[in-house]
Amino acid sequence: MKIEVLGTGCSKCKRLEERTHEALEEMGVTAEVVKVEEIDQIVEYGVFKTPGFVVDGEVKASGKVLTVKEIKKLLS
Known part of the structure; x- marks a missing residue:
């Protein structure tokens, strides 16, 4: 699975990326997370x-x- 977080580097974009990693960890799922700026x-x-x-x-x-x-x- 490939997850892309789209954003130019604002605090909201960074927060979404952090929450994505947290959700994956809680689910025990491995995925490629890419920040697209x-x-x-x-x-x-x-x-x-x-x-x-x-x-x-x-x-x-x-x-x-x-x-x-x-x-x-969204990931399940």
């Missing part, structure tokens, strides 16, 4: 409000810092 790549996903949350190439959320519980639900 290039605007061109973010726009290619159709995300105009960051942070964005992408799982295996599919945008699952944007413009919101997901909770650990929400991330776990």
Whole structure:
């Protein structure tokens, strides 16, 4: 599984990345987590409000810092 956190480096984006790692650890799941900071790549996903949350190439959320519980639900 590949998870991409889309954002230019703001505090919300960093918080989403931290929560993603926390959710994976709680679930006992191994995944590749990539931080995407290039605007061109973010726009290619159709995300105009960051942070964005992408799982295996599919945008699952944007413009919101997901909770650990929400991330776990999206990954299960």
